[in-house]
Amino acid sequence: MQEAVASPLVGWANFYVIIGSAAAALTGLMFVVVTLVAGLRRRRSSETLGAFATPNVVxxxxxxxxxxxxxxxxxxxxxxxxxxxxxxxxxxAYVVIIIRRTRRQDSYEPVMEDWLWHVVIPCISYMTLIVAAVLLSSHAVPVLFCIGASAILLLFVGIHNAWDTLTYIAIEQYPVEQKGQD
Structure with a gap:
């Protein structure tokens, strides 16, 4: 009787359950946060939201x-x-859209860190995914590590960018009023 060859994906099951669950939970949390912040923030363009919030959900x-x-x-x-x-x-392709939206919006002037975290790192991650996809059938074991790294990187990018956006809103848009001495 011939024994079936185990798929190299079997060893990755727990990894993808963990990061998939985290990604799903963080997506839901983004909806809640954007809804709560929408009532507090000053009027902003949809380009600003599309440049700095929507990519996290994507x-x-x-x-x-x-x-x-x-x-x-x-x-x-x-x-x-x-x-x-x-x-x-x-x-x-979506990173190109992010670049266009970031340049068109006029509510915030991006700094180097913003370009790095919103454009460069996601683009590297997506390009890694393309190369890994091409090589998956022929070099499964090392390529699965590249795909895992790409997924983790996108997860961290989303977390970083969401935190960065929320701290900007909390600190810059709603500064603490200084109380005078009596």
Missing amino acids: HFCTVLLISVTLSAPWHVLWNAGLILGLCGLGGV
Whole structure:
């Protein structure tokens, strides 16, 4: 009787359950936070929201999609690679949209750190995903580490950018009033 060869994805199941769950929870949390902040903030353009808040949800959803894709019981890895490659291509295209929205909005002047975390790091992560998708069938073990790193990087980018945006709103938009001495 011939024994079935175990998929290299089996060892990654817990990893993708953890980061997929985190991404889903953080996506939901973003909806709650944006809803709460919407009533407190000054009127801002949709370009500002599209440049600095929406990408976080997209990155979290990408991590969720990667997790779901690599948790599926694939018989051959090229199927998963196809989905991951399309996901990476979509991510690179979305980074171009982020650049356009960031340049068009006029509510905030981005600094180098903003360009790094909103454009450069996500673009590297999505490009890594494209290359990994192409190589998944032929070099599964090392490529799965690259895909995992890409997913974690997108998760951290979303967390960093969400925190950065919320602290900016809390500190710059609503400064603490100084009380005079009596």
